[in-house]
Amino acid sequence: MRLLKVATCNLNQWAMDFDSNLRNIKESISRAKEDGAVIRLGPELEITGYGCEDHFLEQDTVTHSWDCLKDLLLGDWTDNMLCSIGMPVIHESVRYNCQVFCLNRRILMIRPKMCLANDGNYRELRWFSAWMHKDRLLDFQLPADVSEAISQSSAPFGYGYIQFLDAVVAAEICEELFTADPPRIGLALNGVEVFLNASGSHHQLRKLNLRIDAIKNATLFCGGVYMYSNHQGCDGGRLYYDGCSCIAINGDIVAQGSQFSLKDVEVLTAQVDLDAVSSYRGSISSFREQAIQKAKVPSVKAAYKICQSFKLQLFPTTPVEVKYHRPEEEIAFGPSCWLWDYLRRSGASGFLLPLSGGADSSAVAAIVGCMCQLAIKDIENGDGQVKADAIRIGQYKNGEFPTDSKEFAKRVFYTVYMGTENSSEATRSRAKKLADEIGSWHLDVHIDSVISALLSLFQTLTGKRPCYKVDGGSNTENLALQNIQARVRMVLAFMLASLMPWVHNKSGFYLVLGSSNVDEGLRGYLTKYDCSSADINPIGSVSKVDLRAFLRWGAFHLGYSSLADIEAAPPTAELEPIRSNYSQLDEVDMGMTYEELSVYGRLRKIFRCGPVSMFQNLCHKWCGKLTPSEVAEKVKHFFKYYSINRHKMTVLTPSYHAESYSPEDNRFDLRQFLYNWRWPYQFRKIDELVQEMGGWPWSRGCRIWQSKCWPVEQAEVHKAGQEKSFPASQYSTYGKKARNKHSSFCFYVVF
Numbered sequence: 099m100r101l102l103k104v105a106t107c108n109l110n111q112w113a114m115d116f117d118s119n120l121r122n123i124k125e126s127i128s129r130a131k132e133d134g135a136v137i138r139l140g141p142e143l144e145i146t147g148y149g150c151e152d153h154f155l156e157q158d159t160v161t162h163s164w165d166c167l168k169d170l171l172l173g174d175w176t177d178n179m180l181c182s183i184g185m186p187v188i189h190e191s192v193r194y195n196c197q198v199f200c201l202n203r204r205i206l207m208i209r210p211k212m213c214l215a216n217d218g219n220y221r222e223l224r225w226f227s228a229w230m231h232k233d234r235l236l237d238f239q240l241p242a243d244v245s246e247a248i249s250q251s252s253a254p255f256g257y258g259y260i261q262f263l264d265a266v267v268a269a270e271i272c273e274e275l276f277t278a279d280p281p282r283i284g285l286a287l288n289g290v291e292v293f294l295n296a297s298g299s300h301h302q303l304r305k306l307n308l309r310i311d312a313i314k315n316a317t318l319f320c321g322g323v324y325m326y327s328n329h330q331g332c333d334g335g336r337l338y339y340d341g342c343s344c345i346a347i348n349g350d351i352v353a354q355g356s357q358f359s360l361k362d363v364e365v366l367t368a369q370v371d372l373d374a375v376s377s378y379r380g381s382i383s384s385f386r387e388q389a390i391q392k393a394k395v396p397s398v399k400a401a402y403k404i405c406q407s408f409k410l411q412l413f414p415t416t417p418v419e420v421k422y423h424r425p426e427e428e429i430a431f432g433p434s435c436w437l438w439d440y441l442r443r444s445g446a447s448g449f450l451l452p453l454s455g456g457a458d459s460s461a462v463a464a465i466v467g468c469m470c471q472l473a474i475k476d477i478e479n480g481d482g483q484v485k486a487d488a489i490r491i492g493q494y495k496n497g498e499f500p501t502d503s504k505e506f507a508k509r510v511f512y513t514v515y516m517g518t519e520n521s522s523e524a525t526r527s528r529a530k531k532l533a534d535e536i537g538s539w540h541l542d543v544h545i546d547s548v549i550s551a552l553l554s555l556f557q558t559l560t561g562k563r564p565c566y567k568v569d570g571g572s573n574t575e576n577l578a579l580q581n582i583q584a585r586v587r588m589v590l591a592f593m594l595a596s597l598m599p600w601v602h603n604k605s606g607f608y609l610v611l612g613s614s615n616v617d618e619g620l621r622g623y624l625t626k627y628d629c630s631s632a633d634i635n636p637i638g639s640v641s642k643v644d645l646r647a648f649l650r651w652g653a654f655h656l657g658y659s660s661l662a663d664i665e666a667a668p669p670t671a672e673l674e675p676i677r678s679n680y681s682q683l684d685e686v687d688m689g690m691t692y693e694e695l696s697v698y699g700r701l702r703k704i705f706r707c708g709p710v711s712m713f714q715n716l717c718h719k720w721c722g723k724l725t726p727s728e729v730a731e732k733v734k735h736f737f738k739y740y741s742i743n744r745h746k747m748t749v750l751t752p753s754y755h756a757e758s759y760s761p762e763d764n765r766f767d768l769r770q771f772l773y774n775w776r777w778p779y780q781f782r783k784i785d786e787l788v789q790e791m792g793g794w795p796w797s798r799g800c801r802i803w804q805s806k807c808w809p810v811e812q813a814e815v816h817k818a819g820q821e822k823s824f825p826a827s828q829y830s831t832y833g834k835k836a837r838n839k840h841s842s843f844c845f846y847v848v849f
């Protein structure tokens with residue numbers, strides 16, 4: 099047996115905060131040593147933090163990184179411990195994103211990243227270049243002060259592996275894991291047994307399995323030990339890095355770290371047997387054949403032994419079952435940990451939320467409640483950092499600290515219901531009940547006097563007073579009256595956030611929380627600069643459908659039972675007067691359902707559909723339910739409002755990134771914000787397609803159907819969405835059979 103104890107970690111780094119980042123790195127090395135590990139892997143760019151963005155262009159950032167590395171090399175941190183440290187390095191005037199391998203106060207090798215992450219939220223090519231040379235390890239001249247301090251003038255730089263006397267180790271940096279031609283294949287064929295992946299990977303709902311599957315598969319086909327390290331927390335932007343560092347061997351996960359946590363440092367270790375790797379590989383005939391013909395990868399020799407031989411007390415770590423959170427849990431824990439980091443680092447004393455008693459703001463309130471619960475749990479478990487942060491934020495004095503989540507919420511969370519004549523008792527009481535359950539400091543205000551003051555001012559100015567539509571007013575008047583209410587709420591929210599601490603003899607300020615969801619943003623169903631404009635928004639990229647599931651989950655699992663009633667109520671803005679024959683409802687106002695919005699959002703962003711291809715895709719998706727002209731109407735309606743309102747995305751409150759169809763304009767979904775909302779070219783194409791299909795007798799109930807068999811007369815026709823089936827005598831088929839991509843037959847029937 100060749101037993102090797104390895105350690106990886108989740109680190110909560112903060113972009114550009116070199117002191118706290120270095121402290122976390124040292125803490126993780128200490129804990130890895132305490133656990134008897136001889137390899138310690140940290141996340142990508144851990145010295146600087148991953149999200150420094152254009153700070154990477156500053157020379158200071160690289161210089162400070164070298165200073166921190168020098169600090170590590172001058173102490174005993176790397177004694178008998180191979181440390182992989184993530185930092186930027188400039189070589190011949192080109193900046194690379196690197197893993198620096200250090201052992202016994204020397205730099206063994208510097209490995210620049212070869213496949214940069216440059217999609218979606220990632221823009222690494224803006225700051226770094228990819229290392230292209232697969233056949234070269236160069237001699238890198240260390241910066242003079244580092245060289246002098248550690249008495250080492252240069253180090254190997256490039257693609258390669260480290261050959262110890264009893265183990266072979268190499269890096270595969272984050273994105274490289276997910277590429278079509280990953281470095282680990284060539285490295286494994288060259289005999290590399292342990293892969294160290296330093297990563298900076300963000301949370302997205304339902305994404306974790308992609309990462310875990312990639313890691314398992316990496317060692318399932320090639321064999322080997324795969325160590326993965328990730329950041330965890332908000333490092334200064336919209337992303338939450340969701341940890342989940344892990345260790346795998348030959349296709350099995352043997353250690354998995356937490357995905358969501360308030361801890362700054364989490365270290366996990368595993369004892370792995372490298373003989374199990376060579377035995378596994380030796381049993382795969384095709385691997386052996388390919389290994390014989392491999393392209394040679396350069397290497398560095400390190401004359402050290404890092405493994406131990408068989409000892410009864412050294413047990414190899416056994417596989418664990420991978421833990422996946424449900425999406426509802428991801429919504430609870432990801433945004434609440436992100437809020438905690440934001441709170442403790444911004445210097446704020448808490449949050450203020452305009453709480454309408456509707457689904458969205460209630461979901462945000464529940465997330466803050468969850469944050470308070472997590473903090474108390476960690477304090478109970480002895481986390482000193484969380485305790486220190488909680489004492490500062492909650493302004494506890496004389497050695498007191500929080501022990502109860504509701505008491506803590508009362509100090510750090512204001513909720514405020516701002517009712518008008520259009521508000522209902524139902525929403526008012528739901529807001530109050532939820533606030534009581536969470537423990538927030540709740541205010542209930544009437545804002546009608548402010549609104550009528552504004553209207554009187556307007557009347558003095560113009561001689562006119564607008565009326566609601568239900569009272570005979572025009573659309574313009576109706577909209578203006580709604581927007582006054584919505585915007586007054588925003589002004590009041592910021593006023594309360596800045597002054598309430600003063601009222602309660604506290605120092606500091608409160609951050610205003612926004613609560614518009616991803617679908618409202620996409621459709622533009624929000625008033626620009628109303629209460630959806632806040633300091634930060636934890637649910638800005640969560641869909642309404644997911645939020646409702648979260649509310650149902652939270653009613654039970656967070657112990658806020660009123661969330662169930664809130665979820666069951668129909669979504670309404672309550673900006674128009676309620677009459678016996680009229681009450682305002684979101685989905686009626688928008689002309690589309692939240693479920694449809696999720697479909698449009700996914701097709702637009704994830705499947706990159708323009709209007710025409712969205713129409714074509716939806717003709718298939720909704721075939722049997724809607725005629726092509728009905729689909730065309732829906733698609734045009736969506737694109738009209740999406741484009742009219744796109745300008746609102748430029749001022750969207752910074753939101754936690756959770757959803758891959760987020761329309762967030764600043765970092766993720768980069769598109770123009772001034773459109774010709776008539777889309778003349780695209781809509782004409784759609785009309786032409788509808789016309790092409792116009793020969794079919796839609797008016798007589800002709801619909802597209804699908805069947806797995808042909809001729810259709812022998813099959814039962816199932817009406818989409820219904821259990822009912824129709825005998826062949828009740829319909830006739832129309833049109834030609836054609837196989838679609840799901841290998842069903844598409845055909846037309848007339849009843």
Ligand SMILES: Nc1ncnc2c1ncn2[C@@H]1O[C@H](COP(=O)(O)OP(=O)(O)OC[C@H]2O[C@@H]([n+]3cccc(C(=O)O)c3)[C@H](O)[C@@H]2O)[C@@H](O)[C@H]1O
Binds near residue numbers: 577622627687
């Ligand atoms: N192309 C462009 N580029 C930059 N800015 C542009 C623009 N076009 C208009 N604008 C500006 O935007 C303004 C229009 O935006 P805005 O003031 O929002 O007004 P608008 O979008 O017309 O109305 C907001 C809509 O959201 C509904 N609403 C309100 C409140 C809450 C909820 C809910 O979520 O439940 C829904 C409300 O009923 C209404 O249908 C214009 O007055 C103009 O100043």
Ligand SMILES: Nc1ncnc2c1ncn2[C@@H]1O[C@H](COP(=O)(O)OP(=O)(O)OP(=O)(O)O)[C@@H](O)[C@H]1O
Binds near residue numbers: 456457618
């Ligand atoms: N009566 C109210 N009291 C306090 N805040 C309100 C009130 N009405 C709306 N808001 C705030 O303004 C935001 C936008 O209002 P809107 O009517 O669009 O609600 P929404 O986005 O549908 O959310 P919700 O489901 O929470 O009502 C809400 O999320 C909430 O924070």
Ligand SMILES: NC(=O)CC[C@H](N)C(=O)O
Binds near residue numbers: 273297299
């Ligand atoms: N930092 C990176 O290389 C990111 C890689 C990858 N896109 C991820 O989300 O994990």
